[in-house]
Amino acid sequence: MSSSTSNLTRIDTGGGQPRRAGGPDSLADILERVLDKGVVIVGDIGVSVLDIELLTLKIRLLISSVETAKEMGIDWWDGDPFFSSSARQAAEENRELRERVAELEKRLEG
Amino acid sequence: MSAAACIYLYGIVDRSLDDRCLRDWMLDGVSDGARLEMTSAGRIAAVHTDMSAEELSGVDAEVVEGSRLAELARRHDAVITSLASLGAVLPVRLGTLLPERAALATLLQEEHTGLADALDNVRGCAEWQVRLARAAAPAEAPEPVEPAAVAGGGGTVYLLDRRRARRRAVEQYERFYSVLEAVDEALALLAKDTAGPLLATGSARRRSYLVPQAEQPAFVSIVEQGVAQLTEVGGDLRVRGPLPPYSFSGVQLGGGARE
Numbered sequence: 001m002s003s004s005t006s007n008l009t010r011i012d013t014g015g016g017q018p019r020r021a022g023g024p025d026s027l028a029d030i031l032e033r034v035l036d037k038g039v040v041i042v043g044d045i046g047v048s049v050l051d052i053e054l055l056t057l058k059i060r061l062l063i064s065s066v067e068t069a070k071e072m073g074i075d076w077w078d079g080d081p082f083f084s085s086s087a088r089q090a091a092e093e094n095r096e097l098r099e100r101v102a103e104l105e106k107r108l109e110g
Numbered sequence: 111m112s113a114a115a116c117i118y119l120y121g122i123v124d125r126s127l128d129d130r131c132l133r134d135w136m137l138d139g140v141s142d143g144a145r146l147e148m149t150s151a152g153r154i155a156a157v158h159t160d161m162s163a164e165e166l167s168g169v170d171a172e173v174v175e176g177s178r179l180a181e182l183a184r185r186h187d188a189v190i191t192s193l194a195s196l197g198a199v200l201p202v203r204l205g206t207l208l209p210e211r212a213a214l215a216t217l218l219q220e221e222h223t224g225l226a227d228a229l230d231n232v233r234g235c236a237e238w239q240v241r242l243a244r245a246a247a248p249a250e251a252p253e254p255v256e257p258a259a260v261a262g263g264g265g266t267v268y269l270l271d272r273r274r275a276r277r278r279a280v281e282q283y284e285r286f287y288s289v290l291e292a293v294d295e296a297l298a299l300l301a302k303d304t305a306g307p308l309l310a311t312g313s314a315r316r317r318s319y320l321v322p323q324a325e326q327p328a329f330v331s332i333v334e335q336g337v338a339q340l341t342e343v344g345g346d347l348r349v350r351g352p353l354p355p356y357s358f359s360g361v362q363l364g365g366g367a368r369e
Contacts, residue, residue: 037356038201
């Protein structure tokens, strides 16, 4: 029986100390591994019951904790106004400035 | 089979895979009590279970341990990891359903060439994921110190110490990316394929390598040396593997063929 993975002890390195992965993977590890990956079926042959794309967005914010996610390098929400208060504030300020510029332009035209 | 019954897909494997293994595993698949089965076409086969569509429609983004989604992801990964221990496997994306077996058979026949080629591409290989959990912090350039001040008292000593500290930080930062680049290049040379940008570009945090089985001991050796070297210069490189080739199975099926 051929095997691509069974002849090598699985390793998991962290904190500078390579160590054998003795216990089960964390949920964050598994989600990171399985989300957005693999063969995709599109078109009418598939059954769109589980909206993975939408779930992916939500899940990445919720993975265990924000710290864990950031440690995993997932920090896209920092720049997403929907999820980040600072980004939301920046977006709001941006909107207000655009309105003021538009207003000034109107005055100039008038 | 009821109207709500569907086929949940896990992966594409060689038809020659002994399906008795699936029964021996006693894996339930993503649905309680559902047994793993194989449907073949040509030299490939799909591994799947029966599942009620209602079982997935109630899944939400609750990802704490014990939630339905967590259980689904764990079972999906467990099946694919088990398949990878038997031979080549193309993981199918989490949550993929087909309406019936006839649709699966049609899909396998129509997409046989592409799937067989993709399966050949990952055959004998495993995925290794390398993640940069912490990079060395960028340091400010050392400030110039006036020659007259060097001859002075305590303030001069302070400035000199500060300059030395900054110089050390700059050197460490440069050393970090030099080591990272060398490690990345060495790993890529051993890999059949990579997914993701070079880690040493500065913005990348994660890269996956498709590593042939024969190269995996050398890959691990470089990883272990790299982890030790990078830790010395303030970095934290984390590596997981061998894993099923999730990042190297990006095949899209079913698009356009039925328009």
